[in-house]
Amino acid sequence: MSDVQTTLAHQFEDPDQQHEAASLGMWAFLITEIMFFGGLFAAYTVYRIQYPAAFVTASHLLDYKLGAVNTAVLICSSLTMALAVRAAQLGQRRNLIVFLILTMTLGTTFLGIKAAEYTHKFHERLIPGPNFTPNVSPNREAQLFFLLYYSMTGLHALHMVIGIGVLTWLLVRAVRGHFSHEYYSPVEMSGLYWHFVDIVWIYLFPLLYLVR
Amino acid sequence: MSSPVKLPGQHYLNAAYGIKSWLLTTDHKRIAWLYLASITLFFFVGGFFAVLIRLELMTPQGDLVEAETYNKLFTMHGLFMIFFFLIPSIPAVLGNFLVPMMIGAPDLAFPRLNLASWYIYIAGATLALVAAVTGGVDTGWTFYTPYSSIYSNTNVVLAALGIFITGFSSILTGINFIVTIHKMRAPGLTWFRLPLFIWAHYATSIIMVLGTPVLAVTIVLVAIERIFRIGFFDPALGGDPVLFQHLFWFYSHPAVYIMILPGMGVISELVTCFSRKRIFGYSFVAFSSLAIAVVGFLVWGHHMFVSSQSVYASMIFSILSFVVAVPSAIKVFNWTATLYKGSISLQTPMLYALGFIGLFTIGGMTGLALAALGLDVHVHDTYFVVAHFHYIMVGGMVMAYLGGLHFWWPKMTGRMYPEWWGRLSALIIFVGFNLAFFPQFLLGYLGMPRRYHAYPEEFQVLNVMSSAGASILGIGYLIPMIYFIWSMRYGAQAGPNPWQAKGLEWQTPSPPPTENFPITPVVTEDAYAYSQEEAAVV
Numbered sequence: 001m002s003d004v005q006t007t008l009a010h011q012f013e014d015p016d017q018q019h020e021a022a023s024l025g026m027w028a029f030l031i032t033e034i035m036f037f038g039g040l041f042a043a044y045t046v047y048r049i050q051y052p053a054a055f056v057t058a059s060h061l062l063d064y065k066l067g068a069v070n071t072a073v074l075i076c077s078s079l080t081m082a083l084a085v086r087a088a089q090l091g092q093r094r095n096l097i098v099f100l101i102l103t104m105t106l107g108t109t110f111l112g113i114k115a116a117e118y119t120h121k122f123h124e125r126l127i128p129g130p131n132f133t134p135n136v137s138p139n140r141e142a143q144l145f146f147l148l149y150y151s152m153t154g155l156h157a158l159h160m161v162i163g164i165g166v167l168t169w170l171l172v173r174a175v176r177g178h179f180s181h182e183y184y185s186p187v188e189m190s191g192l193y194w195h196f197v198d199i200v201w202i203y204l205f206p207l208l209y210l211v212r
Numbered sequence: 213m214s215s216p217v218k219l220p221g222q223h224y225l226n227a228a229y230g231i232k233s234w235l236l237t238t239d240h241k242r243i244a245w246l247y248l249a250s251i252t253l254f255f256f257v258g259g260f261f262a263v264l265i266r267l268e269l270m271t272p273q274g275d276l277v278e279a280e281t282y283n284k285l286f287t288m289h290g291l292f293m294i295f296f297f298l299i300p301s302i303p304a305v306l307g308n309f310l311v312p313m314m315i316g317a318p319d320l321a322f323p324r325l326n327l328a329s330w331y332i333y334i335a336g337a338t339l340a341l342v343a344a345v346t347g348g349v350d351t352g353w354t355f356y357t358p359y360s361s362i363y364s365n366t367n368v369v370l371a372a373l374g375i376f377i378t379g380f381s382s383i384l385t386g387i388n389f390i391v392t393i394h395k396m397r398a399p400g401l402t403w404f405r406l407p408l409f410i411w412a413h414y415a416t417s418i419i420m421v422l423g424t425p426v427l428a429v430t431i432v433l434v435a436i437e438r439i440f441r442i443g444f445f446d447p448a449l450g451g452d453p454v455l456f457q458h459l460f461w462f463y464s465h466p467a468v469y470i471m472i473l474p475g476m477g478v479i480s481e482l483v484t485c486f487s488r489k490r491i492f493g494y495s496f497v498a499f500s501s502l503a504i505a506v507v508g509f510l511v512w513g514h515h516m517f518v519s520s521q522s523v524y525a526s527m528i529f530s531i532l533s534f535v536v537a538v539p540s541a542i543k544v545f546n547w548t549a550t551l552y553k554g555s556i557s558l559q560t561p562m563l564y565a566l567g568f569i570g571l572f573t574i575g576g577m578t579g580l581a582l583a584a585l586g587l588d589v590h591v592h593d594t595y596f597v598v599a600h601f602h603y604i605m606v607g608g609m610v611m612a613y614l615g616g617l618h619f620w621w622p623k624m625t626g627r628m629y630p631e632w633w634g635r636l637s638a639l640i641i642f643v644g645f646n647l648a649f650f651p652q653f654l655l656g657y658l659g660m661p662r663r664y665h666a667y668p669e670e671f672q673v674l675n676v677m678s679s680a681g682a683s684i685l686g687i688g689y690l691i692p693m694i695y696f697i698w699s700m701r702y703g704a705q706a707g708p709n710p711w712q713a714k715g716l717e718w719q720t721p722s723p724p725p726t727e728n729f730p731i732t733p734v735v736t737e738d739a740y741a742y743s744q745e746e747a748a749v750v
Contacts, residue, residue: 011319011396013732021321021395028387032425039429039459043444046455128442140450147442151433 007183019185026189030196037200040152047144054141056212067209070113077106078198085191091181100171107164114157149208156204159197166190219626219705220721227726238323239726244309246330251301254337258292261285266679274666282665283350290353295375296337298609302474303385306616307413311389313717314407316398316733321391329384336378343370357445357456361437369438372431379424386420389413400735407715407739408497412477415501419466427463454519461512469508471605473501475612476543479565482615483547485713486562487554490740493546500539507536517588526585533583540576560634564615567642571607575600596656602649622710626722627703633695641688647681714740
């Protein structure tokens with residue numbers, strides 16, 4: 001019980017209220033995230049309708065195999081994250097630590113593959129701007145596709161980096177034994193965030209790599 | 213009121229001393245003070261630009277500043293007033309102070325997040341201030357592309373970054389309010405016993421949470437286009453400038469309701485208290501807030517009637533804009549019905565409330581005129597539009613803010629302000645405001661475009677009237693500032709409930725203790741259980 005008392009903030013009556021508040025707060029935050037990405041998805045829709053041919057040609061220049069591998073990596077990381085939350089709920093400290101490390105490893109793998117992809121595109125001069133020189137026509141509209149590609153995947157990658165930072169913080173707290181089967185809200189809330197970031201990728205992958 | 217009342221010995225203001233106890237506080241009441249101080253500062257920054265604008269427009273030649281400087285003046289005026297004053301004012305000051313107290317909670321759900329919101333706000337505002345003093349921005353507060361993203365040679369990125377960062381402050385405040393209102397209500401305080409102030413803040417928070425991120429990402433896109441010269445919005449680069457307008461107004465039209473809805477919440481409290489009557493049609497007022505929040509998201513296209521939008525889209529947006537006027541009108545009708553046969557006492561907050569109702573009605577009715585397609589094409593981008601939104605934002609929002617500040621000042625400080633000066637300032641502001649902005653309706657109807665630093669001579673009389681009114685308005689704003697500061701030390705002690713008002717916040721000492729209530733209150737009656745017999749007491 002002493003654990004519970006030290007982790008109950010002064011403004012709450014009981015741990016249940018605190019947990020529910022954290023949960024609702026996280027969901028509200030995720031809604032803002034949906035709206036945040038929504039602006040980019042709206043832009044993508046508009047330009048895809050305006051320049052369908054250029055977008056198809058440009059999307060052929062992306063390596064869908066790398067994208068598919070990354071999708072698999074992310075889905076696995078969602079699984080390990082879910083297992084980490086379950087370990088926290090059951091108060092299994094060792095399992096929690098293991099699954100957090102696994103999730104972080106998978107997240108880093110995703111970012112590594114993404115970085116390799118970016119480098120590849122850089123060498124192929126697929127960066128929008130005056131030096132954009134693939135053999136695509138119409139060139140200008142293909143640049144728009146790549147602008148959207150970098151904005152959307154870049155924003156997603158930024159969320160991954162933040163997520164890994166959050167997981168590091170969780171890991172430190174887990175090692176110090178801050179969590180118990182009575183207090184695990186931070187793990188659960190971070191899990192929601194991690195799943196959200198995965199889901200964004202689940203939409204990005206087909207939109208950018210697969211839709212022909 | 214005659215029996216002497218004492219300040220409580222220990223309260224949130226004297227619970228701790230020193231700069232650190234303020235800058236690191238997680239007490240929502242102290243954070244409200246941090247916001248109050250910073251928002252007042254930015255109000256005067258925005259006001260300073262307004263003074264220069266009105267001075268320039270005294271003469272038709274445009275001899276005070278050059279055209280480019282004038283562009284910067286109205287841009288900075290808009291940026292500071294909207295993003296750093298109007299949007300945060302009532303939610304961040306009165307909302308922060310009152311939302312937990314009105315629902316009987318010791319604090320907001322996430323106190324540290326609340327403090328972080330203030331720091332984020334200050335960081336964003338500082339950047340905008342740096343942008344202003346190092347050359348300014350000349351795009352207009354709307355940042356229309358491709359001018360802002362490619363052609364303007366001013367501090368667009370810096371100012372945009374300031375707005376972007378401040379947006380997060382707004383989002384976090386919204387999340388905090390939503391969670392607090394859902395999860396932290398006192399026992400017995402059901403949804404339909406909530407004060408209407410809380411309903412208004414709930415609806416406002418929904419808009420903050422749904423709208424602000426869209427503005428944030430739009431600003432990021434402008435910055436990307438500007439820094440890398442690659443085109444989202446520049447037609448020369450394959451982009452679509454109208455897309456910017458869609459994304460921008462998707463936030464910025466609902467943002468108008470972020471500004472006015474909390475004001476409506478304040479007015480509901482004031483009208484019912486000072487007419488000693490239960491609010492007429494409580495649930496209609498409550499639901500109309502939600503209706504405004506929802507329908508407000510569907511009307512952004514009325515900013516784009518002349519921006520190549522199809523005529524059918526314009527027709528739909530025109531109809532929806534009429535629809536959003538309905539819940540606003542419901543509120544005005546309900547306030548009027550509450551006043552009817554009430555025992556009205558014309559104290560300072562009530563004067564502000566009555567001023568609000570009048571000015572907001574004028575602003576709203578001219579809004580209908582602008583929502584009508586044909587008329588809008590005639591007065592588009594003229595001073596008619598300027599007058600319309602100043603009637604809503606200054607005549608509405610600022611009046612409500614000042615009314616609310618007067619109403620809850622005794623709760624915030626434990627002291628009264630001088631009533632005579634309060635009434636005088638309300639009167640001066642009302643007169644000054646109308647003199648400043650009513651001529652602008654006429655100017656706009658006669659065809660004077662907005663954003664011009666020089667104009668034909670036949671418009672001068674009305675412009676001079678407007679400038680004269682603006683200076684009266686400015687004096688009206690200074691007076692409360694002076695007596696509020698005076699009252700903090702010398703004002704009469706207020707006691708817990710100087711207005712004999714209903715509501716949980718009046719059941720605790722003024723100023724309240726840090727934990728708001730000595731024991732958690734239990735609510736047993738509906739909101740605003742005023743009765744006419746009690747009226748005799750006041």
